[in-house]
Amino acid sequence: QVQLQESGPGLVKPSQTLSLTCTVSGASITTNYYYWSWIRQPPGKGLEWMGTIAYSGSTNYSPSLKSRTSISRDTSKNQFTLQLSSVTPEDTAVYYCATVGGGAGSWGQGTQVTVSS
Secondary structure, eight states: OOEEEEESOSEEOTTSOEEEEEEEESSOTTSTTOEEEEEEEOTTSOOEEEEEEETTSOEEEOTTTTTTEEEEEETTTTEEEEEEOSOOGGGOEEEEEEEEETTEEEEOOOEEEEEOO
């Protein structure tokens, strides 16, 4: 069973860069045909897909966030990371990492990030 755990600061100031890490256990992030994503849910709104990094290392981003989003990975630590630049209070949300692969999917528990001065 694949398990994911988000970590990072819970409070970020406007204009700064939000950085979150997802630590994966139960599967290697380089396992063929596994895809690793970041998804967020602002308060009172629905889920928003932000981007995905594939087992190959290739990335794909939401068009609405592409200019501010970067997803990378550290295969030695079996982690992948989200960076969202130039944040505003509208980026306040619960951020989730998730995976699809091997015919199943898994989500982390989510982490609250608040953007405020």
